Amino acid sequence: MARIVHSTKACSTNPLKHSAPLGGALAFMGLDGCMPLLHGSQGCTAFALVLMVRHYRESIPLQTTAMNEITTVLGGLDNLEQALVNIRERAHPRVIGILTTGLTETRGEDFAGDLRIIRQRRPELADTALVLVSTPDFAGGLQEGWGKAVTAMIEQLVDTRPHHGERDPGQVAVLAPSHFTPGDVEELRDIIAAFGLRSIMLPDLSTSLDGHVPERWIGATLGGTSLDDIRALGRSALTITVGEHMRWAAEALKRKTGVPYHLFDRLTGLQASDALIATLARLSGRPAPDHLRRQRSRLVDAMLDGHFAFGGRRVAVAAEPDHLLALCSWLTEMGAEVACAVTTVHLSMLAGVPTDEVLVGDLGDLEERAEGCDLLVTHAHGRQAAGRLGIPLYRVGFPIFDRLGAALQVSIGYRGTRQSIFDVANLLMDSDERLHHHGNGAIRHDDAALATH
Amino acid sequence: MLKHKVAELFNEPACPTNRAKSDTERKKGCAVRSLVPGAAAGGCAFDGAMIALQPITDAAHLVHGPIACAGNGWDNRHAASSGPLLYRFGFTTDLVDLDVIHGAEKKLFKAIREIIERHAPPAVFVYQTCVPGLMGDDIETVCRHAAERFATPVIPVNAPGFVGGKNLGNRLGGEALIDHVIGTVEPDDAGPCDINILGDYNLAGELWQVKPLFERLGIRVRACITGDARYAEVASAHRARANMMVCSQALITLARRMEERWGIPYFEGSFYGISDTSEALRAMAGLLARRGAPTDLVEPEAPTDLPERTEALIATEEARAWERLAPFRERLRGRRVLLYTGGVKSWSVVSALQEVGMVVIGTSVRKSTEADKERVKSLMGEDAPMFDAIPPREMYRMLKDGEADIMLSGGRTQFIALKAHVPWLDINQERQHAYAGYDGMVELVRRIDLELSSPIWAAIRRPPPWGE
Numbered sequence: 001m002a003r004i005v006h007s008t009k010a011c012s013t014n015p016l017k018h019s020a021p022l023g024g025a026l027a028f029m030g031l032d033g034c035m036p037l038l039h040g041s042q043g044c045t046a047f048a049l050v051l052m053v054r055h056y057r058e059s060i061p062l063q064t065t066a067m068n069e070i071t072t073v074l075g076g077l078d079n080l081e082q083a084l085v086n087i088r089e090r091a092h093p094r095v096i097g098i099l100t101t102g103l104t105e106t107r108g109e110d111f112a113g114d115l116r117i118i119r120q121r122r123p124e125l126a127d128t129a130l131v132l133v134s135t136p137d138f139a140g141g142l143q144e145g146w147g148k149a150v151t152a153m154i155e156q157l158v159d160t161r162p163h164h165g166e167r168d169p170g171q172v173a174v175l176a177p178s179h180f181t182p183g184d185v186e187e188l189r190d191i192i193a194a195f196g197l198r199s200i201m202l203p204d205l206s207t208s209l210d211g212h213v214p215e216r217w218i219g220a221t222l223g224g225t226s227l228d229d230i231r232a233l234g235r236s237a238l239t240i241t242v243g244e245h246m247r248w249a250a251e252a253l254k255r256k257t258g259v260p261y262h263l264f265d266r267l268t269g270l271q272a273s274d275a276l277i278a279t280l281a282r283l284s285g286r287p288a289p290d291h292l293r294r295q296r297s298r299l300v301d302a303m304l305d306g307h308f309a310f311g312g313r314r315v316a317v318a319a320e321p322d323h324l325l326a327l328c329s330w331l332t333e334m335g336a337e338v339a340c341a342v343t344t345v346h347l348s349m350l351a352g353v354p355t356d357e358v359l360v361g362d363l364g365d366l367e368e369r370a371e372g373c374d375l376l377v378t379h380a381h382g383r384q385a386a387g388r389l390g391i392p393l394y395r396v397g398f399p400i401f402d403r404l405g406a407a408l409q410v411s412i413g414y415r416g417t418r419q420s421i422f423d424v425a426n427l428l429m430d431s432d433e434r435l436h437h438h439g440n441g442a443i444r445h446d447d448a449a450l451a452t453h
Numbered sequence: 454m455l456k457h458k459v460a461e462l463f464n465e466p467a468c469p470t471n472r473a474k475s476d477t478e479r480k481k482g483c484a485v486r487s488l489v490p491g492a493a494a495g496g497c498a499f500d501g502a503m504i505a506l507q508p509i510t511d512a513a514h515l516v517h518g519p520i521a522c523a524g525n526g527w528d529n530r531h532a533a534s535s536g537p538l539l540y541r542f543g544f545t546t547d548l549v550d551l552d553v554i555h556g557a558e559k560k561l562f563k564a565i566r567e568i569i570e571r572h573a574p575p576a577v578f579v580y581q582t583c584v585p586g587l588m589g590d591d592i593e594t595v596c597r598h599a600a601e602r603f604a605t606p607v608i609p610v611n612a613p614g615f616v617g618g619k620n621l622g623n624r625l626g627g628e629a630l631i632d633h634v635i636g637t638v639e640p641d642d643a644g645p646c647d648i649n650i651l652g653d654y655n656l657a658g659e660l661w662q663v664k665p666l667f668e669r670l671g672i673r674v675r676a677c678i679t680g681d682a683r684y685a686e687v688a689s690a691h692r693a694r695a696n697m698m699v700c701s702q703a704l705i706t707l708a709r710r711m712e713e714r715w716g717i718p719y720f721e722g723s724f725y726g727i728s729d730t731s732e733a734l735r736a737m738a739g740l741l742a743r744r745g746a747p748t749d750l751v752e753p754e755a756p757t758d759l760p761e762r763t764e765a766l767i768a769t770e771e772a773r774a775w776e777r778l779a780p781f782r783e784r785l786r787g788r789r790v791l792l793y794t795g796g797v798k799s800w801s802v803v804s805a806l807q808e809v810g811m812v813v814i815g816t817s818v819r820k821s822t823e824a825d826k827e828r829v830k831s832l833m834g835e836d837a838p839m840f841d842a843i844p845p846r847e848m849y850r851m852l853k854d855g856e857a858d859i860m861l862s863g864g865r866t867q868f869i870a871l872k873a874h875v876p877w878l879d880i881n882q883e884r885q886h887a888y889a890g891y892d893g894m895v896e897l898v899r900r901i902d903l904e905l906s907s908p909i910w911a912a913i914r915r916p917p918p919w920g921e
Contacts, residue, residue: 011515011564012523012547019521041583042488043497043614047525050864054529059845059868066493069615072587079490086491090844102519103583103615106553137519138549138584213872217849362547381528384541 002353004346006360013364014381016318017344018398020135021099022048023145023178025062026398028097028131030176030185030203031153032224035093037063037083039076039111040101044137054401056209061220063087067103076104077114084118088128091219094227095129095157097149102137129227131156141344142398143320146178147245150202154252159231166235172199172283173236173259175250177243179323179397182210183408184416188267191276191413192240194292195284200229200236211407234259238283240276242267243322244349265352266326267412268420269333270299276413295414302418303334309425310334316370318342318363318378319397321350327377327396328353330417331424340369342378375428392427455611462624467709468702488618494865497614499582500526501622505703506578506610506629508654508679509687511537513574515544517561517592518582522614523547530882533658535681539574548584557585558595565599565607575684576606578629586613606684608633620703623652627707630678630687635711638688640675645746646759647675648737649693649711651704651719655680656882659889663724666734666770666890670763672741678704691715695740697722697733702822718744724889725801727774727808731767738763774891778809781898786810788905791851793817793843793862794880800828802861802880805894807832811901814857815840849873859905874914876904 021038025048028036038045045064052060065079080098087096100111111132119125133152135145172192176185186206192199207223214222234257241250242264250261262279266272273296277288288296313336317327321343328338338355342365350358359365363378367385370376376386377394380402386393400406410416496504499522507514507530516523527543534540546564548557565577577599581592592609600607612625648667653660660680667674675693676686691711696719698708708719718740722733738759746759789812792799799816806813815838818826829837843851845866852860852873860870863881870877878900880888888897 009564009567010546010560011567012520012543012545014543015520015524015527015545015547017520017547018524019519021521022525037491041497041614042493042495042618043500044521046494046496046500047521047529050529051525053864053868057868059872063491064493066488066490067615068488068617069586069613072583072615082489083491086489090492102521102548102553103587106584106587136550137521138553141520141524213874217846217853217869217872219846364542381543384528384538 001351002341002355003357004350004360005357006346007362007365009361009364012362014362014367014385016342016362016366016378016381017141017320018051019044019048019101019137020140020142020145020148021101021137022051023142023147024097024099024133024135024149025145026052026142026178027146027149027153027203028095028099029060029208029221030201030205030224031095031097031230032208032221032226033092033094034097034221034224035061035063035087035091035095035219036097036099037065037087038099038101039065039080040067040103042066044101044103051399051401055399056211056407057404058209058211058222061091061093065104072103072107075107075109077109077117080111080114081118081122084125084128084130085122088125093128093220095131097153098130098132099135099145099149100133101135105134105136105138129157141320143178143243143245143322144345147248150175150246150249151252153202153230154233154249154256157227157230158233158253158256160234160256167237168198168235169237170197170284171232171236172197173233173239173253174199174201175239175241175246175253176201176203176205177241177246177322179243179320179326180205180412181407181409182206182208183410184412186210187410187413187416191292192280194289195280195286197280197284200233201225202230202233205407209407233257238262240264240279243325244347245322265349266322266329268326268417269330270296270303270414270417271333272326272329273299273412273414273417292414295418299414299418299421302421306421306425307335309428310336313337313374313428314339314372315375315377316340316342316366316373318366318382320344321347323397324358325349325353328355330420331377334421336375339373340366342366342369374431375424392431394424394427455616458611458625458628459616459621462621462628462706465702465706465709467705496619496622498612498616498618498622498625499580499614501619501624502610502612502626502629503580503622504530504619504654505623505626506679507540508532508534508677509576509578509682509684510534510540511574512576512578512684513539513542513544513568513572514578514580515546515564515568516580516582517546517548517557517564517585517590518580519548519553519584520545522580522582530654531657531885532654533656533661533681535661537683539572542572544568553584553588556588556590558590558592561585561590561592561595562599565595566603569603569605574605576608576634578608578610580610581613583613583615586615606633606637606688623703624706627678627704631707631710631714634684634688636688636691636715638685640689640692643675643689643692644673645694645744646672646741647693648672648741649675649690649696649717650677650680650699651696651708652699653677653680653724654882657884657887659724659887659893662887662890662893663730666730666766667737669766670734670738670759672737678707691717693717694744694746695719695737697737699723723801724893726803726805727771727891727894728804729801730890730894731771734763734767735760770891774895775808777895778805778898781809781902784902784906785898787812788858789814789856790901791815791857791860791862793840793848793860793866799825799839800832802888802894802897803829803832805898806901809898814838817841817843845869859901861901874910876907876910878904
C-alpha cells in the first residue's frame with residue numbers, strides 16, 4: 001500500500017500535468033468527422049493544439065470560441081453560437097465537441113441552456129451532433145478531461161434502451177483510456193478480433209491519429225469512431241475498459257443500456273495480459289488462438305532475457321494516476337524498484353501503486369527525488385531533468401515531441417509488454433556500456449549529453 | 454488600468470499600419486480580424502508576452518494561472534541560450550478549485566519566495582492569466598511587496614490571454630520592460646558603439662549568426678530584447694547608442710519610448726536575406742557614426758571610419774555569400790516556391806530565392822504592413838501574387854495540383870504540404886535551423902535544395918505495383 005502525499009510547494013516547477021480541456025479535446029480526436037472546440041480564449045486552443053501537433057506530427061482540428069475580456073464578463077453565448085455556425089460552414093463536421101475552460105467556468109454559465117437557445121436559433125445546426133463537456137482547467141488534468149469527455153459522449157450520443165435494438169453477443173464495447181496510444185488501441189482491437197469478436201472502440205485514435213495519408217483534404221478529424229457505432233454501443237455483450245478514470249464512462253453506459261463492464265486496472269505485464277485473454281476466451285467461448293500463445297511465449301522469453309537488466313534498478317516514474325499504476329506494476333514485476341513515483345492528482349486507487357509513497361507533484365519533485373536512480377520514466381518534458389541527473393529517460397505518455405513514432409508505440413498485451421521490456425532494457429544496457437567505457441568521472445557529463453539529444 | 458494600456462498601444466503613433474487607419478478603425482485595435490469565434494488561429498496575449506520576455510535566460514518566469522497556461526505551453530520554443538538555463542524551467546502557481554474560490558495572491562507570493570530561495574535569480578517575471586485576472590488577483594501589488602521583501606526585482610507582466618492576440622502580448626511584454634526593467638541598472642562599461650537589438654528571440658541561435666558581424670565592426674550588442682539575454686543587460690539597455698528593431702512592429706512602442714526617454718534613435722531592419730543584412734549593418738553604422746562613434750577607439754588598427762569599414766565588410770561578405778550560392782543555381786533554377794509566412798519575411802527572402810533562379814509563385818502578406826507589400830511589388834512586379842490567408846482546403850488543392858515545387862511556411866501548415874506529397878521547409882518559429890545573416894541565407898538555400906532533392910518524393914509518388 002503506497003502512502004499518498006502532496007507537495008507542499010506553492011510553485012509548481014516543471015509541470016507534469018496537462019489541462020483537462022486538452023485531454024477532453026484529445027478524446028474527441030477519436031471520433032470520426034469531429035471538430036473539438038474549446039470555449040475559452042484563443043490561447044487555450046493554441047497551446048493545446050501546438051502540443052498535440054508536436055506529439056502526433058499531424059494537423060490537429062481544434063477550434064476556439066475566442067472569448068475576450070468583455071464577452072467573458074457579459075457571457076459567452078454569442079461567441080459559442082458564432083463558433084458553432086462558423087465551424088459547421090467551414091469544416092462540415094458531424095460532431096462538435098464543446099469543452100469549457102477555466103476562463104468560462106470561472107464566471108460560471110449555464111452552458112447547456114446556451115446550447116438549447118442556440119439549437120432553437122440555428123436550425124442549420126440540426127445535422128450536427130453537439131457534445132458538451134465541463135472541463136475547467138483548475139480541476140484535474142489530461143486524464144480527467146479525457147474521462148469526462150468519454151462519459152459525455154456516452155451520455156449525449158448513445159441510444160437508450162430499447163431503441164438500440166437486440167444485444168449482439170459478438171460485440172464488445174471498448175472504452176479506451178487516455179494513456180492508450182493509437183497503437184495500443186489497434187493492438188487491443190486485434191486481440192479481441194482474434195477471438196472472433198467485433199469491437200467498437202471509443203474513442204478510436206487508431207484510425208485518426210495513427211499517422212496516415214488521406215486521399216483528400218479533410219478539415220475535421222481523419223477517422224475515429226463513427227456516430228452510428230457510438231449509438232450502437234448499447235448492443236454490446238460486454239464493455240471492456242482500463243483504468244479507474246474510465247469507470248464513470250463505463251458506469252454511464254451500463255446505466256443507460258445495461259451493458260455490464262469489466263474494468264482492468266492495466267493491460268501491461270504478463271499477468272495483466274493473461275487476465276485479458278482469459279476474459280475474452282470466456283466471453284467468446286473460444287480457446288486462445290495459436291498466435292497469441294506464441295506471443296505469450298515470446299513475452300516469457302523476453303522476461304527471461306531481460307530481467308537481468310531490471311534487477312536491482314532504482315527507477316523514478318512520473319505519470320497520470322492510471323498510467324503510473326500500469327508502469328510501476330510491470331517495472332516491479334521485472335525486478336526493478338520504484339524508488340520514486342510522482343503523479344498529477346490525488347485518487348484513492350494510487351494506494352495500489354507498488355511503492356512506498358506516491359507524491360502528487362511535478363517534474364521538479366521527480367528530479368529532486370530521483371537522485372541516485374538509474375532510470376527516469378515520464379513524458380518528453382523529463383528530458384531536462386534526465387540531462388541534469390545524467391540518467392537515461394524512457395519516454396512514455398503525452399507529450400513525446402522529440403522522438404518519432406510515439407503514436408504507434410505499443411505497450412499493452414503480450415506483444416506490447418515484450419516491446420516495453422526490450423526498450424527499457426536497451427536503454428539500461430546502453431547506459432551501462434557508457435559506464436564501463438568511461439569510468440566514473442565521465443559518466444555524468446556523457447549521459448547528460450545523451451539524455452538531452 | 455490594463456484597458457488604458459491596451460488602448461494606448463493600439464494608438465501607437467510610430468506604427469505605419471496604424472497611421473494609415475481612420476480614427477474609428479484605429480480605436481478597434483489591431484488584429485481584431487483574427488479573433489473570429491470558430492475560425493481563429495494563433496496564440497493569446499499571454500503567449501505573446503512570454504515569447505517576448507522568456508529569452509531573458511537567467512530570470513525565472515512564473516505563470517500565475519491554472520495548469521493550461523504553463524502546463525500545455527512550457528518548453529515549447531527554440532530560443533537558444535549561450536549560458537543560463539533557468540528560463541527553460543516551467544514555473545506556475547497551478548491554480549486549482551480552492552484557489553479560484555479564495556483568491557490566490559498569497560499563493561503567488563509564496564511561489565515567488567520559493568523561486569528566489571531556491572534559484573536566487575536576478576529577477577522574477579510574473580505573468581498574469583485570464584482566471585486570476587477575472588478573480589481580481591492584484592499581481593502588481595503582490596510583485597511590489599515581494600520585491601521589497603526579498604530584495605529581488607519581481608516584474609508583473611499584465612497580459613492575460615483574453616485581452617487579445619500574440620502581437621498585443623509582445624507589446625505588453627515590452628511595456629513591462631519599459632515600466633519596470635530598462636534603466637534600473639547603470640552599467641559600468643557603457644561604450645560609444647553599444648547597441649540593442651529589439652524583437653529577435655534568438656530562435657535556433659539566429660542571433661549568433663549576426664552578432665559576430667557587428668563585433669567585427671567593433672559594435673557591441675549591449676542587449677538583445679530579448680534573445681539570449683541576461684537580466685542585467687536588459688536593465689542597462691538604456692545606455693546603448695542605437696536600437697535596431699527586428700521582426701516587424703511587435704516592439705515598436707518600446708523602441709519609440711526608449712527614444713523619447715533616453716534619446717536612443719532606432720531603425721527597423723531585418724537579418725533575413727543578403728541585401729537586408731547589408732542594409733541593416735549600413736543603417737546601424739550610419740546611426741552610430743551620426744552619434745559620434747569614434748573611429749580609433751573602435752578599431753585602433755584600422756583608422757577608417759565606421760561606415761567605411763562597414764562597406765568593406767559588406768562587400769566581402771556579400772561576395773562570399775553569392776559565391777557559396779552559385780552552385781545551387783543550376784540545381785534550383787525554375788523551381789517554384791510558395792512562400793507562406795508574413796511580415797518582413799514576405800519579401801526579405803524573395804531576392805535570395807530569385808537570385809538562385811527560383812520562381813516565387815506567391816507570397817502571403819497576412820501580417821505585413823503596406824511598406825512590406827510595396828517591397829514585394831518592387832521585387833516581384835506590380836502584379837505580384839500576394840495572398841492573404843489561404844484556407845487549408847485551397848492550399849491543399851494548390852499543392853496537390855502541382856502549382857508549387859516547395860512550400861516555405863510555419864508548423865501550422867506543415868502537414869498540408871506533406872500530406873499533399875509536396876516538399877516543405879519550416880521558416881517560422883519552430884524551425885530547427887538558423888537562417889539569419891549571410892550564412893543563414895546560404896543555409897536556407899542549402900536546406901531548400903536538400904528538401905527538393907530528397908529521394909523520398911519520387912518513391913512516395915509512385916503508386917504501388919499491386920494496383921488499386
